[in-house]
Amino acid sequence: MRVTGNTVLITGGGSGIGFALAQRFAARENTVIICGRRGDKLEEAKQSISGLHTVVCDVASPGEREDLVNRVMSDFPEINVLVNNAGIQRRIDLTSNEDWDRTGSEIAVNLEAPIHLSQLFFPHLASKENSAIVNVTSGLSFVPLANVPVYCATKAALHSFTASLRWQLKDTPVEVIEIIPPAVDTDLQAPGLHTFGVDVDEFADHVFKELEKGKIEIAYGTALAGSRASRDQLDETFERMNSTFR
Ligand SMILES: NC(=O)c1ccc[n+]([C@@H]2O[C@H](COP(=O)([O-])OP(=O)(O)OC[C@H]3O[C@@H](n4cnc5c(N)ncnc54)[C@H](OP(=O)(O)O)[C@@H]3O)[C@@H](O)[C@H]2O)c1
Numbered sequence: 001m002r003v004t005g006n007t008v009l010i011t012g013g014g015s016g017i018g019f020a021l022a023q024r025f026a027a028r029e030n031t032v033i034i035c036g037r038r039g040d041k042l043e044e045a046k047q048s049i050s051g052l053h054t055v056v057c058d059v060a061s062p063g064e065r066e067d068l069v070n071r072v073m074s075d076f077p078e079i080n081v082l083v084n085n086a087g088i089q090r091r092i093d094l095t096s097n098e099d100w101d102r103t104g105s106e107i108a109v110n111l112e113a114p115i116h117l118s119q120l121f122f123p124h125l126a127s128k129e130n131s132a133i134v135n136v137t138s139g140l141s142f143v144p145l146a147n148v149p150v151y152c153a154t155k156a157a158l159h160s161f162t163a164s165l166r167w168q169l170k171d172t173p174v175e176v177i178e179i180i181p182p183a184v185d186t187d188l189q190a191p192g193l194h195t196f197g198v199d200v201d202e203f204a205d206h207v208f209k210e211l212e213k214g215k216i217e218i219a220y221g222t223a224l225a226g227s228r229a230s231r232d233q234l235d236e237t238f239e240r241m242n243s244t245f246r
Pocket of ligand 1: 014017039183184
């Protein structure tokens with residue numbers, strides 16, 4: 001994709017991978033809008049990225065997604081790139097019969113939101129040149145970590161949806177890109193719970209190098225290995241990754 005001169009909306013851009021992508025888009029003369037639920041986090045991001053625009057929005061809510069799209073298209077009619085990055089990851093004990101509202105919230109943020117936002121934005125993006133929908137999936141799309149089961153299911157589904165979306169949009173001006181992170185050290189799950197994995201800046205620098213090369217599927221490290229692995233290799237990885245949760 002073209003990495004300069006765009007108007008880009010990044011969901012969940014106030015922290016972690018979304019924030020690191022926002023910094024890099026802003027540094028390359030793009031107009032950048034980020035959204036998230038926490039106004040204070042968005043304000044913090046605004047203080048450190050000059051010219052950044054922010055919208056408070058809970059993308060788990062269909063109504064808020066519609067308001068977001070209407071507001072962004074009205075305030076930033078040049079919008080040509082949507083980055084579906086917002087996500088949550090929850091540890092769930094599947095024997096505990098938790099409330100559906102809690103389980104469903106993860107599906108709403110990680111899967112319903114990117115599908116719905118892609119639908120809502122598509123007609124507008126199709127009227128632009130150099131437009132793109134960028135979905136952030138996961139190495140866990142390919143092999144699940146059993147203690148975050150719904151997360152992995154949503155990411156596998158988003159990977160699948162991204163392939164179908166790319167196929168259906170192949171004769172339109174909208175490029176469909178998938179970013180497949182490995183474990184990255186961010187606040188995923190909550191501050192202090194995901195302090196492992198590769199450095200977020202190292203990962204975001206890699207993403208931009210690959211975007212500049214025109215790549216449409218961008219994985220890194222273990223996620224790159226997983227995304228290209230055979231079924232036998234994935235079975236082996238599943239056993240190894242999950243052996244500590246038995
Ligand atoms: N870190 C990893 O190891 C890793 C690996 C593979 C894939 N990923 C994916 O990368 C993406 C970014 O995650 P991250 O690691 O950067 O974690 P993060 O720092 O927790 O970022 C997630 C962002 O999503 C926003 N968000 C969550 N729920 C939202 C909602 N309902 N509405 C709007 N925004 C919402 C959060 O902001 P608010 O809380 O303010 O709403 C936050 O800014 C996610 O899709 C994640 O699944 C991460």
